[in-house]
Amino acid sequence: GNSVTQMEGPVTLSEEAFLTINCTYTATGYPSLFWYVQYPGEGLQLLLKATKADDKGSNKGFEATYRKETTSFHLEKGSVQVSDSAVYFCALSDRGTQGGSEKLVFGKGTKLTVNP
Amino acid sequence: GAVVSQHPSWVICKSGTSVKIECRSLDFQATTMFWYRQFPKQSLMLMATSNEGSKATYEQGVEKDKFLINHASLTLSTLTVTSAHPEDSSFYICSATHRGLTYEQYFGPGTRLTVT
Numbered sequence: 001g002n003s004v005t006q007m008e009g010p011v012t013l014s015e016e017a018f019l020t021i022n023c024t025y026t027a028t029g030y031p032s033l034f035w036y037v038q039y040p041g042e043g044l045q046l047l048l049k050a051t052k053a054d055d056k057g058s059n060k061g062f063e064a065t066y067r068k069e070t071t072s073f074h075l076e077k078g079s080v081q082v083s084d085s086a087v088y089f090c091a092l093s094d095r096g097t098q099g100g101s102e103k104l105v106f107g108k109g110t111k112l113t114v115n116p
Numbered sequence: 117g118a119v120v121s122q123h124p125s126w127v128i129c130k131s132g133t134s135v136k137i138e139c140r141s142l143d144f145q146a147t148t149m150f151w152y153r154q155f156p157k158q159s160l161m162l163m164a165t166s167n168e169g170s171k172a173t174y175e176q177g178v179e180k181d182k183f184l185i186n187h188a189s190l191t192l193s194t195l196t197v198t199s200a201h202p203e204d205s206s207f208y209i210c211s212a213t214h215r216g217l218t219y220e221q222y223f224g225p226g227t228r229l230t231v232t
Contacts, residue, residue: 036223043122043209043225044160089159104150104211104221106159 002027006090006107013080013114021075021110023064023090031092033057033066033073034104038087047075047088080114087111119143120212122224129200130232137195137227139210145190146212150221151183154207166193200231 006023013019025031032051036044048057053068062077073090090107119142129135139149148167152160164180166172166187174180182204184196193212197204207228211221 043120044211044223046220046222049220103162103165104160108159109157 002031002092002105004090004092004105004107006088006110008108008110010111010113013112015082015114015116016079017114019075019077019080019084019112021088021090021112023073023075023107025071025073025090025092027071027092033064034091034093035062035064035073035075036089036091036106038089038109040086044089080112082114082116085112085114118214118222120146120210120222120224122208122210122227124227125225126228126230128230128232131201132199134196134198135200135229137197137208137210137229139193139195139212139224141191141212141214141222144212144214146193146214147190148213149187149193150211150213151185151193151195152209152211154209154226160209163195197229200229202231205229205231 003026034049035047037047038044048059050057050066053066056065064073064075066073087109089109091104093104121140121142123138127135150165151163153163154160162175163178164172164174164185166185168187168190172185182198187193207226209226211223213221
């Protein structure tokens, strides 16, 4: 079955440090890939997405590139801020049949703490 | 746009009682809603998928008689935990897909259920 593996945390960085959270996937077909962020006490929010190979999703300074050859979708940010402290989830969604609804398969999440 | 709400945000109930959680899409029509369960420091686990006007599809291992899902309209789905026990204590999250958009889910803020 489809699965997502992401690096285990927690990850602790100082402000302005470079961030990488690794994510690899196993899937049949051509999934869309997502990063979700969950801030303390809140629900998941879509951070960025990529729907096909070599697409780069970006938002709020975060980036991730859909690498089909390495089945990866690593999340990066050049300079993190304290406000980026949250749990980050990598996920995939199969395109399925036309008009059909999708199931999201999530990784276990990586907790990021950014210290001033 | 694409806001999903859940009510209540947290609930405490006694063992043996039932509790209902509502999930609403506030500004769009949701063709499909999903219910997830999240354990501490774990990923989201899909419990069931519900389409408006039809029976929910439950994931393997989820007791459909215990977790009753009703998707009565294009903007409302409910999850009822029947005869709750302490092991049902968890964070329950719903998401919804937007008619006309593909393969994206918008998440509610979640409901914290504590069974005493």
